[in-house]
Amino acid sequence: MGLQFGNLPIRIRRIVYYSLSPTEQRTWAKSITHGIPNLVNRAMRALPPMLPGFIMSAVIYKWSIAAHDRYSRKDPKLYENDK
Numbered sequence: 001m002g003l004q005f006g007n008l009p010i011r012i013r014r015i016v017y018y019s020l021s022p023t024e025q026r027t028w029a030k031s032i033t034h035g036i037p038n039l040v041n042r043a044m045r046a047l048p049p050m051l052p053g054f055i056m057s058a059v060i061y062k063w064s065i066a067a068h069d070r071y072s073r074k075d076p077k078l079y080e081n082d083k
């Protein structure tokens with residue numbers, strides 16, 4: 001009787017280990033019936049606090065693009081006398 005795995009002299013009592021083989025698991029179980037409604041529910045709860053930030057970001061982005069275009073435009077009065 002050598003020290004092999006399964007014949008070690010240490011015994012652990014009152015601890016039960018359960019495991020499920022990866023081939024017995026159902027990976028996509030209830031993903032359509034439970035997962036998608038849960039995703040919609042979480043999105044609807046998380047969207048109202050985030051919505052003002054998204055709206056302000058879009059407004060600031062549009063304003064900055066318009067301001068950049070306005071400031072980078074050439075003034076035709078500066079080039080009237082060029083030939």
